[in-house]
Amino acid sequence: MQNTPRNDELYEIAERVLPGAGLGGYALPRDIRFVFAEGSGARIRDVDGREFIDYVGGAGALILGHSHPAVVCAAQAQIARGMHMFGTLNEVAIQLAERLVRDIPCAEKIVYATTGSEATAYCMRLARAATGRDVILKFEGAYHGNHDYALTSTFPKTLGDDPQGHDDTAGRPAGTRSTMAVAPYNDSAAVERLVKARGHELAAIIVEPVQRIIPAQAAFLQSLRRICDENGILLIFDEVVTGFRLAYGGAQVHYGVTPDLASFGKVIGAGGPLSCVAGRADILDLSDPRRKGEPNYVYFNGTLHGNPVAAAATLAMLDALKEPGVYDRLNTYSERVCGELQSVLDRHDLAARAQNTGSLWQILFMEQTPRSHADMMAGDAAAGRRLDAECMKRGIYALPGVRRFFSTAHGEAELEDTVRILDAACRALTAESVPA
Ligand SMILES: Cc1ncc(COP(=O)(O)O)c(C=O)c1O
Known part of the structure; x- marks a missing residue:
């Protein structure tokens, strides 16, 4: 994430006045942090004009996307x-x-x-x-x-x-x-x-x-x-x-x-x-x-x-x-995207699953659908966070290691871009883990 003068300027202030330069429980690492400027539908832009597909959706509040x-x-x-x-x-x-x-x-x-x-x-x-x-x-x-x-x-x-x-x-x-x-x-x-x-x-x-x-x-x-x-x-x-x-x-x-x-x-x-x-x-x-x-x-x-x-x-x-069919469309879309993301993970031979329940989703490094917190702890959460960070560097906003959301504003363009970005992120992750 380069050429971010306004982000840098604002973070300099934030470092002085906000603990951890964050809001609440999250302070993102330097290489993936940004300052939100505006959102429209499924996309957000930061103060330097860079665009992200938003899967945080105001922590799940924005089921219709931004600025419906x-x-x-x-x-x-x-x-x-x-x-x-x-x-x-x-x-x-x-x-x-x-x-x-x-x-x-x-x-x-x-x-x-x-x-x-x-x-x-x-x-x-x-x-x-x-x-x-x-x-x-x-x-x-x-x-x-x-x-x-x-x-x-x-x-x-x-x-x-x-x-x-x-x-x-x-x-x-x-x-x-x-x-x-x-x-x-x-x-x-x-x-x-x-x-x-x-x-x-x-x-x-x-x-x-x-x-x-x-x-x-x-x-x-x-x-x-x-x-x-x-x-x-x-x-x-x-x-x-x-x-x-x-x-x-x-x-x-x-x-x-x-x-x-x-x-x-x-x-x-x-x-x-x-x-x-x-x-x-x-x-x-x-x-x-x-x-x-x-x-x-x-x-x-x-x-x-x-x-x-x-x-x-x-x-x-x-x-x-x-309106009739809203949840059916949202949930079917969510299934479809997670299916496509699973194909990407499988192609890269990653032991990970694109898990969704309705429009809630996350990529988890584990074999089966988790049933308990013990199952979550048995997964490789660190690998999940690394993959999420690689996605974020490439234009997906999803807090590393945290469950995320589809909205009714996500569509074909977001599906295509997310698949492309995940593919590049998987390549980066697997290159990183190959011993030199
Ligand atoms: C299941 C659940 N309950 C309660 C809360 C707390 O809500 P708030 O952050 O609005 O205080 C959250 C927030 O994420 C939540 O996910």
């Missing part, structure tokens, strides 16, 4: 009417809530939040209040956001028998550990064992219906529903990624399993500051502000909750997603 005309139009019209309102209702927030209650199976009501992390934290608080129990069971390798409860065994370096899991961050109070339990993904027997031992302490089981890039087995989600019902435990789907991506309405539509509560963000929000918790009315009503002062009242509040610009953009996005 209907979404831009809806957001602009709302900005002109007012960026934000607090305290009283706004029209679009009500319209969106009505739509979500109609279209999400578990949603008898919804409450708004601002980010996916906030939504999962609220799910946990509601579950604890509703059951009077403290412990939440999560799965090894699952990501539920940036709060202390969520940061349990998300990136464990060793696989834990430790049922309380590993701390993923410094600064997490030691007391948090006793409020979380951890089990391996797709392993109903392990969940049964844990519930047998500690079921009376468990408020909820929270699960990603596709954990990072690992698909849930339908029988696993069905067994979670049964185990929860038999033990008075609430089932939470973290649909921040899968909501309105795996299917219209979310993974709960795709799998036919209805949780008690679900967190939504990313596509819900359309790239703006909006997320929500959807679920049973009797649970969500614990946050009814008229119940303030009652012992079981659950506090919910946020300056940007129900933000009308994000709500208007989301409504426009949902209109476009509701």
Whole structure:
């Protein structure tokens, strides 16, 4: 990546004022970092005018690609009417809530939040209040956001028998550990064992219906529903990624399993500051502000909750997603691209797979579809990151080693360019690993 004067200039400032010259959890190595300038459809450009095919898609928020005309139009019209309102209702927030209650199976009501992390934290608080129990069971390798409860065994370096899991961050109070339990993904027997031992302490089981890039087995989600019902435990789907991506309405539509509560963000929000918790009315009503002062009242509040610009953009996005055939086309396209990418990997004799579940995809250096975090750890993640970095040098934006997304804006040109770039990247990777 050469001749990048504006990128260099901006990174010089960023190095001084942002830790690691990054935003949040990612700081890209010098040879592949760039500063985003603009995006249109499936392509983005950096501040020096270089173009990339975008597979990050705003961390999955932009299922229609960048700057979809209907979404831009809806957001602009709302900005002109007012960026934000607090305290009283706004029209679009009500319209969106009505739509979500109609279209999400578990949603008898919804409450708004601002980010996916906030939504999962609220799910946990509601579950604890509703059951009077403290412990939440999560799965090894699952990501539920940036709060202390969520940061349990998300990136464990060793696989834990430790049922309380590993701390993923410094600064997490030691007391948090006793409020979380951890089990391996797709392993109903392990969940049964844990519930047998500690079921009376468990408020909820929270699960990603596709954990990072690992698909849930339908029988696993069905067994979670049964185990929860038999033990008075609430089932939470973290649909921040899968909501309105795996299917219209979310993974709960795709799998036919209805949780008690679900967190939504990313596509819900359309790239703006909006997320929500959807679920049973009797649970969500614990946050009814008229119940303030009652012992079981659950506090919910946020300056940007129900933000009308994000709500208007989301409504426009949902209109476009509701058009007949959208998900079939997106998922068929995703399968087709991954098939072509697999042929490239095979041609280069790489023991890697182009893995997809719907429009979620990643190139993994492993033999089989992973079922658990243990399988992910057994793969050659370093080789995956090297290949991703080689792709990025050649014009594909996908964070090395991280699951990525197709959008409805990706088409034949992106397929052709991605195949060509992957081919060149594989050549570079195999040349690199040939001993001199
Ligand atoms: C499954 C899942 N849950 C929760 C979150 C947290 O969402 P946010 O980054 O909006 O706080 C993420 C973010 O990537 C996620 O993938």
